[in-house]
Amino acid sequence: xxxxxxxxxxxxxxxxxxxxxxxxxxxxxxxxxxxxxxxxxxxxxxxxxxxxxxxx
Amino acid sequence: xxxxxxxxxxxxxxxxxxxxxxxxxxxxxxxxxxxxxxxxxxxxxxxxxxxxxxxxxxxxxxxxxxxxxxxxxxxxxxxxxxxxxxxxxxxxxxxxxxxxxxxxxxxxxxxxxxxxxxxxxxxxxxxxxxxxxxxxxxxxxxxxxxxxxxxxxxxxxxxxxxxxxxxxxxxxxxxxxxxxxxxxxxxxxxxxxxxxxxxxxxxxxxxxxxxxxxxxxxxxxxxxxxxxxxxxxxxxxxxxxxxxxxxxxxxxxxxxxxxxxxxxxxxxxxxxxxxxxxxxxxxxxxxxxxxxxxxxxxxxxxxxxxxxxxxxxxxxxxxxxxxxxxxxxxxxxxxxxxxxxxxxxxxxxxxxxxxxxxxxxxxxxxxxxxxxxxxxxxxxxxxxxxxxxxxxxxxxxxxxxxxxxxxxxxxxxxxxxxxxxxxxxxxxxxxxxxxxxxxxxxxxxxxxxxxxxxxxxxxxxxxxxxxxxxxxxxxxxxxxxxxxxxxxxxxxxxxxxxxxxxxxxxxxxxxxxxxxxxxxxxxxxxxxxxxxxxxxxxxxxxxxxxxxxxxxxxxxxxxxxxxxxxxxxxxxxxxxxxxxxxxxxxxxxxxxxxxxxxxxxxxxxxxxxxxxxxxxxxxxxxxxxxxxxxxxxxxxxxxxxxxxxxxxxxxxxxxxxxxxxxxxxxxxxxxxxxxxxxxxxxxxxxxxxxxxxxxxxxxxxxxxxxxxxxxxxxxxxxxxxxxxxxxxxxxxxxx
Numbered sequence: 001x002x003x004x005x006x007x008x009x010x011x012x013x014x015x016x017x018x019x020x021x022x023x024x025x026x027x028x029x030x031x032x033x034x035x036x037x038x039x040x041x042x043x044x045x046x047x048x049x050x051x052x053x054x055x056x
Numbered sequence: 057x058x059x060x061x062x063x064x065x066x067x068x069x070x071x072x073x074x075x076x077x078x079x080x081x082x083x084x085x086x087x088x089x090x091x092x093x094x095x096x097x098x099x100x101x102x103x104x105x106x107x108x109x110x111x112x113x114x115x116x117x118x119x120x121x122x123x124x125x126x127x128x129x130x131x132x133x134x135x136x137x138x139x140x141x142x143x144x145x146x147x148x149x150x151x152x153x154x155x156x157x158x159x160x161x162x163x164x165x166x167x168x169x170x171x172x173x174x175x176x177x178x179x180x181x182x183x184x185x186x187x188x189x190x191x192x193x194x195x196x197x198x199x200x201x202x203x204x205x206x207x208x209x210x211x212x213x214x215x216x217x218x219x220x221x222x223x224x225x226x227x228x229x230x231x232x233x234x235x236x237x238x239x240x241x242x243x244x245x246x247x248x249x250x251x252x253x254x255x256x257x258x259x260x261x262x263x264x265x266x267x268x269x270x271x272x273x274x275x276x277x278x279x280x281x282x283x284x285x286x287x288x289x290x291x292x293x294x295x296x297x298x299x300x301x302x303x304x305x306x307x308x309x310x311x312x313x314x315x316x317x318x319x320x321x322x323x324x325x326x327x328x329x330x331x332x333x334x335x336x337x338x339x340x341x342x343x344x345x346x347x348x349x350x351x352x353x354x355x356x357x358x359x360x361x362x363x364x365x366x367x368x369x370x371x372x373x374x375x376x377x378x379x380x381x382x383x384x385x386x387x388x389x390x391x392x393x394x395x396x397x398x399x400x401x402x403x404x405x406x407x408x409x410x411x412x413x414x415x416x417x418x419x420x421x422x423x424x425x426x427x428x429x430x431x432x433x434x435x436x437x438x439x440x441x442x443x444x445x446x447x448x449x450x451x452x453x454x455x456x457x458x459x460x461x462x463x464x465x466x467x468x469x470x471x472x473x474x475x476x477x478x479x480x481x482x483x484x485x486x487x488x489x490x491x492x493x494x495x496x497x498x499x500x501x502x503x504x505x506x507x508x509x510x511x512x513x514x515x516x517x518x519x520x521x522x523x524x525x526x527x528x529x530x531x532x533x534x535x536x537x538x539x540x541x542x543x544x545x546x547x548x549x550x551x552x553x554x555x556x557x558x559x560x561x562x563x564x565x566x567x568x569x570x571x572x573x574x575x576x577x578x579x580x581x582x583x584x585x586x587x588x589x590x591x592x593x594x595x596x597x598x599x600x601x602x603x604x605x606x607x608x609x610x611x612x613x614x615x616x617x618x619x620x621x622x623x624x625x626x627x628x629x630x631x632x633x634x635x636x637x638x639x640x641x642x643x644x645x646x647x648x649x650x651x652x653x654x655x656x657x658x659x660x661x662x663x664x665x666x667x668x669x670x671x672x673x674x675x676x677x678x679x680x681x682x683x684x685x686x687x688x689x690x691x692x693x694x695x696x697x698x699x700x701x702x703x704x705x706x707x708x709x710x711x712x713x714x715x716x717x718x719x720x721x722x723x724x725x726x727x728x729x730x731x732x733x734x735x736x737x738x739x740x741x742x743x744x745x746x747x748x749x750x751x752x753x754x755x756x757x758x759x760x761x762x763x764x765x766x767x768x769x770x771x772x773x774x775x776x777x778x779x780x781x782x783x784x785x786x787x788x789x790x791x
Contacts, residue, residue: 004194008201012174019170026162036112039089 171209341372393687459738488732496680565599577603
């Protein structure tokens with residue numbers, strides 16, 4: 001069962017990393033506008049040369 | 057015209073360096089994601105703008121720009137060209153603390169989830185190992201790891217409960233957080249003790265799961281309230297509560313109301329709403345005070361007269377010296393009455409706290425008796441303590457802690473969609489038990505703005521001409537006439553004659569709109585006044601045609617009669633208490649079939665009447681909107697305000713309802729009654745669970761595995777039951 005001494009800390013560390021990632025995302029405001037984010041993914045506002053005919 | 061410079065400086069906050077400026081705006085007219093693109097592109101491409109981001113959930117726009125290159129006025133003007141009206145948030149009104157608390161709860165929830173899930177993983181291994189061949193050393197390792205995860209996480213994630221329990225105890229009360237804190241603390245302490253002694257059973261996962269489930273309930277509850285409050289903040293911003301401040305040098309600047317101090321002077325132009333309380337320093341006009349006193353007629357005012365925020369100015373320009381509360385005005389009286397009413401309001405015992413008051417002594421008593429019983433039976437003090445604490449753990453108010461918040465969240469979500477915003481969580485319980493409703497008249501039973509009530513007597517075409525002429529007047533009644541006639545094009549050369557009306561030449565005809573005397577329509581006015589004794593009259597004459605008299609009055613909300621009928625069918629006693637003239641109230645009361653009505657009441661008299669009802673054992677719901685209603689809203693058991701109410705009343709009221717219809721009152725009552733029933737069901741479910749679990753625990757059968765299964769099971773049942781509050785829709789028909 002010596003392998004436990006290795007796998008459990010690794011599992012906990014991975015979980016901890018994800019916890020920290022979530023707390024960072026929270027602090028960063030990633031969850032402030034869920035409706036907007038759902039729609040932004042469909043927008044092509046990063047296509048520079050189409051900006052002129054964008055008005056719809 | 058000396059147009060005031062709109063001074064955005066009070067709204068703009070500085071960014072990281074001195075050139076960057078920031079502004080948050082509430083934007084009106086956003087319907088879908090396309091609007092978001094349009095706004096962000098439209099503003100983002102302007103010179104100097106570094107950031108334009110619209111929050112589609114809250115309809116708020118965050119702008120950041122270089123102060124050297126552009127300014128707030130330019131940006132807001134561009135936004136208006138795109139077709140969106142925007143209003144800055146008054147920084148004095150924003151609630152940063154709310155957001156901070158919500159994030160704190162979310163962080164606690166994340167930490168509790170991480171810890172609970174990992175401990176559960178370890179615990180399942182231990183339970184499996186106990187049934188097979190796990191060595192004591194491995195089990196101890198798992199227990200120590202669990203302790204390592206649980207103790208810091210519980211210290212961090214449990215703070216909302218510990219702090220609330222400490223507050224309650226200091227105030228000499230018991231709330232649900234007291235048994236939660238005791239349960240979690242004892243479970244962890246016992247587990248550490250068991251771990252040190254290499255024992256088989258520890259309760260880390262029970263303690264952490266308890267915190268996890270309870271935090272979910274707490275966070276949902278908080279988030280729902282924050283959402284409704286954010287909505288209310290948007291409404292306040294969109295109402296643009298600004299004032300035109302007259303500087304020492306005579307310059308004019310438009311500033312947020314919170315930036316105006318006592319002693320300063322404010323300009324109110326004709327047809328504008330007064331946004332501050334004060335005394336008229338210069339100018340004369342007539343004002344519509346219906347939002348403040350409930351009186352529907354216009355009141356003449358001259359220098360020295362008191363005016364209040366929320367009143368509508370007539371045709372004269374006013375200069376108002378702002379007074380603070382405490383200077384012998386109506387405001388002071390209202391504030392004093394409000395304080396009294398808040399203090400006298402017997403603190404409503406929330407259902408959850410009442411349950412906690414019963415629950416805590418019962419369960420803690422049972423645990424104590426268990427300990428004494430097993431100790432006397434001779435098992436030794438330590439096994440006796442373990443069993444006693446397992447009683448505390450299994451009865452830990454997991455289901456009880458979720459029973460009520462879960463229903464509150466579901467019910468307030470449904471109410472939100474039906475156009476009712478809830479200010480306080482326990483308003484649902486208090487609304488559900490209301491059996492008497494006291495209505496204010498003006499702005500509550502009736503619409504806040506007057507409309508033409510003798511439309512069928514007006515000859516065809518007269519309204520069109522009158523409405524076009526009305527465009528040139530700034531009298532409040534003229535604005536309503538113009539809107540009613542959907543007029544767009546004012547007459548050339550229309551001339552407003554102060555105190556009389558508007559005149560214009562059209563071809564060779566002389567057109568006039570104004571007081572009956574101004575239009576030579578005294579005889580017609582008398583006839584109309586006989587039919588509509590409480591209406592305001594405005595006359596119109598086109599050339600040699602006979603003059604026409606419009607009667608304008610606050611009409612009943614379209615569904616008021618149906619709502620009164622629906623409420624009576626539900627067994628509620630209805631009353632009207634108004635500050636308006638008794639004659640004006642009588643007609644409305646007769647139309648609604650409400651026999652208990654009183655008019656001409658002062659705020660103190662309204663409170664006295666409500667107190668009498670309450671002394672007679674009634675649970676009074678007050679529905680009102682005016683400044684004069686604010687103290688009675690606080691004095692009643694529970695209160696509702698329409699969204700058009702003055703801000704003081706909206707802040708005091710337990711709920712605010714949107715729209716022009718009165719139906720949300722019925723909807724709110726129906727939904728809260730159903731929610732209340734489900735809350736009580738949930739408490740019974742939790743109680744039955746305890747009836748089964750406690751004897752098992754007392755008998756010493758509860759292992760950590762049983763505790764975990766029982767706790768999750770009862771929590772899930774209670775939460776699922778809470779979802780039933782969504783089912784079925786409310787209508788005026790069903791009782």
